[in-house]
Amino acid sequence: MSGIRQRMEALEQELLAPWAAQSRNARRREPLEPCEIRTAYQRDRDRIIHSKSFRRLKHKTQVFLSPEGDHYRTRLTHTLEVCQIARVMARALCLNEDLTEAIALGHDLGHTPFGHAGERALDRLCPGGFSHAAQSVRVAEHIDKLNLTEAVLDGFACHAGEVWASTQEGRLVKYADRFAYINHDIDDAIRSGILQASDIPQEFCRVLGSSHSQRIDTMVRSVIFSSLGMPQVRMDPQIEKATMGLRAFMFEAVYLNPAAKSEEGKAEEMLAFLYRRLTQDPTLLPQEYRTCLEAEGPDRAACDYLAGMSDRFAVAKFNELFVPRVWQKV
Numbered sequence: 001m002s003g004i005r006q007r008m009e010a011l012e013q014e015l016l017a018p019w020a021a022q023s024r025n026a027r028r029r030e031p032l033e034p035c036e037i038r039t040a041y042q043r044d045r046d047r048i049i050h051s052k053s054f055r056r057l058k059h060k061t062q063v064f065l066s067p068e069g070d071h072y073r074t075r076l077t078h079t080l081e082v083c084q085i086a087r088v089m090a091r092a093l094c095l096n097e098d099l100t101e102a103i104a105l106g107h108d109l110g111h112t113p114f115g116h117a118g119e120r121a122l123d124r125l126c127p128g129g130f131s132h133a134a135q136s137v138r139v140a141e142h143i144d145k146l147n148l149t150e151a152v153l154d155g156f157a158c159h160a161g162e163v164w165a166s167t168q169e170g171r172l173v174k175y176a177d178r179f180a181y182i183n184h185d186i187d188d189a190i191r192s193g194i195l196q197a198s199d200i201p202q203e204f205c206r207v208l209g210s211s212h213s214q215r216i217d218t219m220v221r222s223v224i225f226s227s228l229g230m231p232q233v234r235m236d237p238q239i240e241k242a243t244m245g246l247r248a249f250m251f252e253a254v255y256l257n258p259a260a261k262s263e264e265g266k267a268e269e270m271l272a273f274l275y276r277r278l279t280q281d282p283t284l285l286p287q288e289y290r291t292c293l294e295a296e297g298p299d300r301a302a303c304d305y306l307a308g309m310s311d312r313f314a315v316a317k318f319n320e321l322f323v324p325r326v327w328q329k330v
Contacts, residue, residue, distance in 0.1 A: 004037045012039075017094040019231040021167045026149040029141075040149050041098035047146045048106040053139050057108065059310035061115035063185050063254070064192060065263045071191065073184050075111055081184060082107065085220060086176035090169060092224045093233070100169040102148070103155030107173060109144075110135025110156075112307050113314045114271070116255070117264035121271040126303045133160045135307050142292070143304060171233040172223070179219045182247050183212050189254045201249060207242035219243055270318050271306055277321055278302035284321070 009024040016022070026040035035043055048054055060075035073081075083104035090100040111132045112118030122130035136156040140146045155170035157163075165171050189195040197210070208215045222239040235243070278284055282298040285305055293301040309317065319328055 005035060005039055008039050012096065015094065016096060017168075019168055020095045021099050021151055021169055023096065023098065026151060028147055028149050030147050032147065039098060041096060041102050041152070044102040044146075044148045044152045045098060045105060047148065048102060048109070048140075051109070051144045051146060053109040053144050053308060054105070056308065056310045057111070059312055060111060060113055061117075061311055062181075062188070063115055064188060065114060065117070065267060065311070072188050075108055075115075078180060078184065079105060079108055081180040082173065082176045085179055085216065086169075086173045089172050089176065089220055089223055089233075093168075093172075093227055095169050095172065095233075099151055099155075099167065100172055102152045103159070103165075103170055103173045104176060106140065106148070106152065107136060107156055107159045107177060108132065109139045110137070110307060112271075113309045113311045114264065114267035117267045118271055118307075118314075121268040122275075122303055122307060125272060125275045127299050130303065130307070131160070132307075133157055135304075138304070139308070143308065168231075168233045175219075175223055175233070175235065178243070178247065179216055182243065182250060183215050185250055185254060187212050189250075194254055194257060194259060199253065200246070204242050204246045204249070207239060208246065215246075270314065273322060274306060274314065274318060275302050278305065 009022070012020070012022055012024070021041075023039035023041050028040075032043075034040075038046065054076075057076035057079055058074055062073040062075055062078045064072055083101055086100045086104045087097050089095075090097045112122055112130075112135075114121075119130060119132050133156060136159075137153050140148050140153060140156065151167050151170070155165050155167065155173055158165040158170055159174050159177055165174065186195065186200070190197055200210075208218045218239060219235075222236040223233060226236045227233045279298040279302050282293050282301065285293060285298075285301055289301045289305050292304055306314070
């Protein structure tokens with residue numbers, strides 16, 4: 001035994017904050033023989049990066065459907081930005097960077113094609129509704145079968161909505177996700193012409209800053225300096241209020257703006273057609289979804305299949321099932 005992993009675990013115990021997650025305490029639902037080299041959370045990170053679901057994020061919409069230009073965010077570049085922001089905060093607060101990185105890299109594994117338009121469509125179609133956070137857990141446990149630690153799965157489940165993760169690292173990722181999407185969505189909206197920089201209300205600019213980098217810096221510093229020496233990650237109330245105000249502005253000006261979202265209805269209808277066809281004829285589902293089909297029924301199997309699709313694969317599947325081949329060549 002090399003002892004490399006044990007030395008890293010000892011360093012965590014020595015250097016991390018008392019309330020940081022310790023790799024040596026990590027638990028999995030299916031026990032694994034410990035790795036000689038990597039800690040449990042490092043192993044989770046590697047399993048996520050090498051998964052098929054992670055690779056598909058590069059072809060999933062963040063906000064703008066099929067944008068013309070190479071600089072718009074995808075679900076993968078969003079994930080990398082969340083990871084970078086979260087790790088900066090974790091290092092400053094002496095929290096577990098490996099756990100933080102694993103949660104950040106995998107938090108959107110369950111996201112649908114076509115961004116939140118796809119999520120809305122599946123939420124309407126699937127019995128019991130649909131949440132991309134819950135689907136991220138399902139992907140890790142039942143679809144890609146990654147056998148991740150409980151702390152990472154908890155971070156996935158709690159990164160969106162009102163519920164907070166049980167670890168401080170999970171709480172950091174929730175903040176980092178919010179900081180990333182608010183600011184890069186502003187950047188992409190300005191690039192697309194949906195917003196002008198001058199449209200951003202001055203009440204938020206005065207508190208957070210007027211540029212992309214200034215706003216992220218303000219938000220990150222707020223978490224770090226409000227949480228130093230504290231057992232629970234938090235944010236300065238004034239800056240958090242401005243951050244949430246800016247988020248509300250983005251919903252009104254971009255996320256629900258008909259000019260920005262004019263194509264989303266088509267994407268939702270496309271998924272609805274696919275869902276109905278797959279549930280009516282489950283033989284169209286790939287072999288890898290047959291176990292789910294037999295155990296949980298066609299609705300669940302179709303939902304898992306559709307949620308895992310990239311944007312372009314969903315379009316290709318729609319063409320295959322609904323558009324005559326001769327017309328596809330026109």
